[in-house]
Structures are given as C-alpha cells and as structure tokens.
Amino acid sequence: xxxxxxxxxxxxxxxxxxxxxxxxxxxxxxxxxxxxxxxxxxxxxxxxxxxxxxxxxxxxxxxxxxxxxxxxxxxxxxxxxxxxxxxxxxxxxxxxxxxxxxxxxxxxxxxxxxxxxxxxxxxxxxxxxxxxxxxxxxxxxxxxxxxxxxxxxxxxxxxxxxxxxxxxxxxxxxxxxxxxxxxxxxxxxxxxxxxxxxxxxxxxxxxxxxxxxxxxxxxxxxxxxxxxxxxxxxxxxxxxxxxxxxxxxxxxxxxxxxxxxxxxxxxxxxxxxxxxxxxxxxxxxxxxxxxxxxxxxxxxxxxxxxxxxxxxxxxxxxxxxxxxxxxxxxxxxxxxxxxxxxxxxxxxxxxxxx
Numbered sequence: 001x002x003x004x005x006x007x008x009x010x011x012x013x014x015x016x017x018x019x020x021x022x023x024x025x026x027x028x029x030x031x032x033x034x035x036x037x038x039x040x041x042x043x044x045x046x047x048x049x050x051x052x053x054x055x056x057x058x059x060x061x062x063x064x065x066x067x068x069x070x071x072x073x074x075x076x077x078x079x080x081x082x083x084x085x086x087x088x089x090x091x092x093x094x095x096x097x098x099x100x101x102x103x104x105x106x107x108x109x110x111x112x113x114x115x116x117x118x119x120x121x122x123x124x125x126x127x128x129x130x131x132x133x134x135x136x137x138x139x140x141x142x143x144x145x146x147x148x149x150x151x152x153x154x155x156x157x158x159x160x161x162x163x164x165x166x167x168x169x170x171x172x173x174x175x176x177x178x179x180x181x182x183x184x185x186x187x188x189x190x191x192x193x194x195x196x197x198x199x200x201x202x203x204x205x206x207x208x209x210x211x212x213x214x215x216x217x218x219x220x221x222x223x224x225x226x227x228x229x230x231x232x233x234x235x236x237x238x239x240x241x242x243x244x245x246x247x248x249x250x251x252x253x254x255x256x257x258x259x260x261x262x263x264x265x266x267x268x269x270x271x272x273x274x275x276x277x278x279x280x281x282x283x284x285x286x287x288x289x290x291x292x293x294x295x296x297x298x299x300x301x302x303x304x305x306x307x308x309x310x311x312x313x314x315x316x317x318x319x320x321x322x323x324x325x326x327x328x329x330x331x332x333x334x335x336x337x338x339x340x341x342x343x344x345x346x347x348x349x350x351x352x353x354x
Contacts, residue, residue: 017223017224018220018221018222018223018224019168019181019184019185019219019220019221019222019224020220020221022170022171022172022177022181022224023168023169023170023171023181023202024168024169024171025166025167025168025169025216026166026167026168026169026201027158027167028088028089028158028160029088030085030086030087030088031085031086031121031122031127031156032083032084032085032086032121032122033083033084033085033086033096033119033120033121033127033128033150034081034082034083034119034120035081035082035083035117035118035119035120035130036055036079036080036081036082036103036117037079037080037082037114037115037116037117037130038052038055038056038059038077038078038079038080038114038115038117039077039078039079039080039100039102039106039109039112039113039114039115039134040076040077040112040113040115041076041111041112041113042075042076042077042078042106042108042109042111042112043076043111044075044076045075045078045106045107045108045109045110045141046074046075046076046077046078046104046106046109046112047075047077047078047079047102047104047105047106048075048104048105049079049103049104049105051079051103051104052077052078052079052103052104055079056077059115078102078103078104078106078109078112079102079103079104080100080101080102080103080109080114081100081101081103082098082099082100082114082117082119082130083098083099083100083119084096084097084098084099084119084128084130084150085097086121086127086128086152086156088158089158090152090155090156091152091155092152092153092154092155093151093152094151094152095148095149095150095151095152096128096130096148096149096150096151096152097145097146097147097148097149097150098114098130098132098145098146098147098149098150099143099144099145100114100134100143100144100145100146101142101143102142102143106142107141107142108136108141108142109134109136109141109142109143109144110134110135110136110141110144111133111134111135111136112133112134113131113132113133113134114130114131114132114133114134114146114149115131116129116130116131117129117130117131118130119150125154126153126154127152127153127154127155127156128150128151128152128153128154129150129151129153130146130149130150131149131150132146132148132149133146134146135147139238160212160213160216161212163206163212164205164206165203165204165205165206166203166204166206166212166215166216166219167201167202167203167204168181168201168202168203168204168219169200169201170199170200170201170202172200173199173200174199174200175199178196178198178199178200178202179196180224181194181196181202181224182194182195182196182202184222184223184224185202185204185219185222188218188222189207193205193206193207204219231348231349231350231351232247232316232337232341232346232348232349232350232351233351233353234334234337234338234350234351234352234353235353236331236334236352236353237353238353239330239331239334241320241330241333241334241337243316243317243320243348247315247316247317247346247347247348248314248315248316248346248347249263249314249315249316249318249319249340249345249346249347250263250344250345250346250347251263252340252343252345254336254339254340256336258328258332259326259328261319261336263314263319263345316337316346316348319336319337320333323336337350338350338352
C-alpha cells in the first residue's frame with residue numbers, strides 16, 4: 001500500500017453553472033449513423049470469414065465481375081462496422097468523423113482503405129457516405145478512425161425559425177433544480193414565461209420581439225447554482241481518462257510519496273484580471289510569464305517543479321497537463337483523481353469502467 005498524507009482545504013459545496021450545463025433543448029440532438037463496409041489494402045492482416053468473401057463478391061458483381069466467393073483467398077481485406085454522429089442542423093457537404101471496428105478475425109485494419117460505405121439512421125435512410133484511409137487505435141489495431149471521413153448527403157428537416165417556445169430537458173430528474181431553473185428564468189424576464197411540466201421538463205415561451213436564436217442564447221447563459229456535476233470516466237485497463245475541459249478543482253493540497261500537488265485559487269475578480277493596468281499574464285509551461293502581485297494568490301496547479309498558472313479556477317485538464325509535464329505514470333494520475341473525488345474537491349462524478 002502506498003503511503004501518502006492528505007491535507008485538505010475545501011471552500012464550496014454548491015456549484016456555479018449555466019442552464020446550458022444542466023439541460024438539453026428537446027428537438028436539438030445528435031443522431032447515430034451506422035453502416036458496414038469493406039476495407040482493402042491490408043498487408044495480410046485482414047480476415048477470411050465467409051461474410052467478408054461474400055461482401056467482396058457482391059461488390060465485384062456490381063462492377064459486372066462474376067467470381068465465386070470460394071475462390072477468393074485474400075487476407076488483404078476485412079469487413080468492418082462504421083459508425084458516426086450526425087450533429088444537429090448538419091448540412092449537405094459537412095464532414096463527419098468515423099469510428100471503425102473489424103467484424104471478422106482481422107489482426108489489424110491500420111492503413112487500410114475503407115471503400116464507399118452508406119451510413120444510415122434508425123429510419124433506414126442514408127444520411128452520409130463514408131470513405132478514406134483508416135488510422136487504427138494505438139493499442140487495439142482492429143478498430144480506428146477516419147477524421148472527416150464521411151460527407152453528409154441528406155439533412156434532417158428541423159427548423160427553429162418559427163418556434164414560439166422551447167422545452168428544456170434537465171440532465172437530472174430533480175424537482176428542486178427544475179423549480180430553481182423556472183425561478184431564474186422568470187426573474188430574468190420579469191414575467192412567468194417558464195413552466196415546469198414535471199421534474200425534468202420545462203417549457204419556456206419566447207418574447208415576441210426576440211429572435212429564437214438570441215432567446216436560446218440568453219436562456220442557456222443564465223447562471224444557476226446546483227448540485228449537478230459533470231462526469232469523469234476512467235478506464236484503468238485501457239489507461240484512458242475522459243473529462244470535460246471545464247471541470248474545476250477546489251483548493252487542496254495532496255502530499256504523496258513522490259510528489260506534492262497544490263491547487264490554488266485566485267483572489268482576483270474578473271474585473272481585476274481584465275484590467276490592462278495590472279498587466280497580468282497567464283502562464284502555461286514557459287509560454288508566458290505571470291506578474292506576481294504582492295498579497296494576491298494566482299490560480300495555479302503546482303506539482304513540485306511543474307507550475308501551470310490559469311486565469312480562472314484550475315481544472316482537471318490543467319492538473320493532467322501538469323502531471324504529464326512531470327512525466328508521471330498514468331496510474332498515478334488516475335489514483336490522484338480518485339483521491340480528489342473522495343475528498344469532494346472535484347466538481348464532477350468520477351465513474352470507473354470495470
């Protein structure tokens with residue numbers, strides 16, 4: 001068991017967020033696309049499954065080339081599943097990132113060429129066409145990506161222009177949060193334009209003199225104090241940490257056997273930070289120098305000799321950058337995040353993948 005000493009100083013239990021952070025707008029959503037295709041050009045790392053041979057035979061048949069599937073012996077091809085996310089309001093010509101995974105017993109699809117593949121939605125309609133060269137994952141060569149590998153061909157018809165109201169769907173089913181959101185919106189506009197239909201759904205009517213886009217922008221920007229948190233996902237086996245860029249860490253000091261972490265919060269107000277007369281810089285590594293102001297704490301992630309100063313309250317992203325600068329092992333980073341979570345110092349829920 002590793003020996004370590006924890007010294008904690010926490011300052012808040014309620015988190016400042018905006019309505020955008022804790023809700024979605026009903027009707028504005030992503031859509032999943034899926035298709036299956038053939039990858040060619042593999043250097044003997046493909047598969048010889050019957051399904052792959054049949055797929056190649058069908059492809060050749062479309063080119064008026066007839067050949068029995070049993071006569072195809074190549075291991076330079078592989079059958080794959082292709083998935084993508086169609087963002088809201090995607091337009092023809094937009095490009096999408098592809099995720100690709102082998103179906104058969106291929107050893108690697110790295111560097112293979114995905115042939116033209118249709119990507120369909122749950123309604124069976126084709127929304128994008130995919131093709132390109134695959135970049136496999138570093139540790140799992142049977143799956144990979146093609147950045148901007150699909151082109152949107154058909155659009156989902158949805159227009160906000162004539163909408164008279166929007167419906168907010170809270171990320172968490174909570175009556176207290178729903179009531180708080182309704183109160184904040186009605187206070188901002190000075191009248192009862194927001195009504196909660198249940199503990200997650202809130203309908204908000206748009207003022208007649210305002211465009212729907214500006215209205216959504218204002219609603220989503222309303223600040224609200226809630227106990228809802230973002231999420232950090234940790235997969236120890238794959239050594240992966242997934243975290244949003246704006247997950248903050250409260251002031252805390254952790255002393256471990258090999259290093260000490262100090263999270264510092266600024267004493268400056270936003271107005272003071274933006275005052276040109278103070279000439280305050282923000283340091284990331286050695287890029288910029290920070291002017292030291294007597295008696296004022298500069299927000300920072302301080303890990304022994306690795307100091308990252310930030311304009312705002314330090315985040316998990318800042319912490320991981322500092323720990324990587326120290327060349328700490330990924331498991332050290334994971335254990336540190338788990339300790340911060342146990343102490344309540346992170347404004348997020350930490351989920352461990354088993």
